[in-house]
Amino acid sequence: MAHWLIKSEPDAFSIDDLKRNKTEIWDGIRSYQARNYLMSAAVGDTAFFYHSNAKPPGIVGLAKFVATNVVDPTQFDPTSKYYDATSKQDAPRWITVKVKFVEKFRNEIPLDTLKATFSGDDLMVVRKGMRLSVTPVEESIAAQLLEMARAQ
DNA sequence: GCCAACGTTGGC
């Protein structure tokens, strides 16, 4: 089972929104690199939920992938800002996952703590200029993050 | 609100 970090702006979709909705199709991914990561994900993989453009930015909770190879419906919706007129119904370009709420952490892990604890090699999100919204997290790093997030 | 970093677009 693999671990991931997924970014969202809380103004657009927050951990509390996921908690309320229970599950959500992770739509709007329009980066091939991020899409390719999601296409390599498996049901049961866990994802650290990261708030970007937040005060402070940081990891706020945990989610789980409950479906993979999900066709992002917004690519075929002309009213969506993620509409992609060049994507074909019989060969959808944007494939994503469905995520399920697991927990909201007792302790949010702010970005400055992440930077103080991990190198860019350990955790991609702390790299300067990192814009990718889906990144892999190694098992040992995931274990450390969970410990930090759940500490009393 | 600023701006560095990065991806994409389009002229050539």
Added chain:
DNA sequence: GCCAACGTTGGC
């Protein structure tokens, strides 16, 4: 196929 221009992301 190069690369300048442009748009977006996202920390600060």
